[in-house]
Amino acid sequence: MRNFQYIRAADIDQAIALHARGARDADTVFLAGGTTLLDLMKLDVMRPIQVVDINRIGLDRVEVLDDGRVRIGAMVSNTELARHPHIVQHHPALSQSILSGASTQLRNKATTAGNVMQRVRCGYFRDGVSPCNKRAPGSGCAAIDGLNRNVHAVLGGSEHCIATHPSDMCVAMIAIGATVHVQGPNGKRDLPFADFHLLPGNTPWKETALGDDELITHITLDAPMAGSRSAYLKLRDRTSYQFALASSAVIVALDGDTVRDVRIALGGVSTRPWRAPDAEAVLRGQTLSEALVSQAAAAAMHGAQSYGQNGFKILLGQQAVMRNLSQLLQLRT
Template identity: 50%
Template sequence: MHSLFYDRARDIDDALALIAQPGARFIGGGTNLLDLYKSGVDIPERIVDITRLPLAAIAALPDGGLSIGALASNTAAANHPEVRMRYPMLAEALLAGASAQLRNMATVGGNLMQRTRCFYFVDAAFPRCNKRVPGSGCGAKDGINRQHAILGASDACIAVNPSDMAVALAALDATVVVKSKEDERRIPIDDFHRLPGDEPQRDTTLEPGELIVAVELPPSPFAANSHYLKLRDRASYAFALVSVAAALELDEGVAKTVRIVLGGVAHKPWRAREAEAQLTGKPLSDDALNAAAAAALAGARGYGYNDFKIELAQRAIVRALRTAGERA
């Protein structure tokens, strides 16, 4: 039987001291870590319970933005009046994820840290997974890869990031605030998650001993004119085949500012900058929308079972932008 030590952090300093011990993991809602522990994928020596830390507040920032504490539940964040009014795309993304029971337990910080649901990673019976056992190979590349990446993948890994929330945060230019024993740093959301490269076992740019304390959203001229579209095999409790976070600032029908971020297609939320540039300065005509969607998927590559995702993503971009345009 595996011995597992449990500590409850009294405050942030105590949490940072406890996490420095070998084999320690933070635990908030536990909706992902406990699954991985039970399946033998991630076996910590010690868990550090941070649920009593004062990190659940959602509050306005002096610059007009919004701070969401790392321990705010997904339900609390999705239903907060300021989120629903000023950042509706984020509320839509949060409510599209998992079930109501899981949203009640899951935290904003934990959502950012959740690991891929690639079959070859979450089932320890599969011997080949570079993310779980570096150097063992990628079983998905020539296996059942319907759910897998079409953008940003590498020979080492074609898994996708499962978060809905992170896709919306990427479109909103969010910042992740983290603390360590030495200092506090602020990580732009686009730099928080990694592409797999040769180290797919590293999901984020967090350093050992760092704790997410908040996510900050800047004031935005386009956040209210947005839409989160999630396409999946069933209407509830399923991860995205493709998702799109789209936001627009329009000036007399012409796109002045554009944000397009894809989910379910890469190891991290995929910011479609080529598509944004293609659409900026143009009206939302069918030709302009289709050209932007084509630009977003220009470098896409399927692996057999997931080839359909390329066309699906293009259609999803057009649909999400049309909905965002109607709101604008």
């Protein structure tokens, strides 16, 4: 690990000021749980000169608002969020998604904002030497013609990057709907969660809409869909500490046998948390049937592209949606 300057911030304003001051001369980063950052620093993939510790600036509360929305502080641990009674009752897909990720020890340390900001698990990004446009812009993407079975996307990729976004939590959040609140030297602003993570396109090193000097302070979840139930389904090689090969977050509300409303999101198959509006449109307002669910699952993977070893994810993504929907509907009956 390379030498770096460590500074502990006392409050939000000081954290932003320290980060902005360090950014003028060299790379500077915020340290929250550190479950991704410290790994990448040890691997010499990230080389910050200054680290600003934000563990004592507050932002560690979960607040249920009067209108049914939930305001989550950036420093709320993954464990606390997953176990919060309101989340368990009203957003079970979110609770399940968090508990399906990492290990108990990591969830105890990892934070909500850190989960949103975590970097990809592509081996070519993390090895420090292979061509990788995220790590070394313009060097190429070794994954496209290389080993791309596990953590590489069939949706949302480009010729410059096909690494999947690794978060389980974010898949549930994009299905629920949320707002990311950020603060920087120029003040505060709100970003729709659906627009926060960027497609790689021609600039895969730019992963989010967060400004260089901005800090996530909160994430506000939309109010739960009336009369709905939800679930998160994760398909992976093993059930312990494994990233998704394909996953789905599904929220559905029925009027009898008719789908009143539905939200579907995918993980493990895409370069960012992936909402599936085509699949939702197939179901919304329709009478349920096995054929309809199968049609929706196929629509969820519309536009998917195989890069060789990861081609099986196209069908697996459909299975993640179809099985999740089927299980939810069985629970309702």
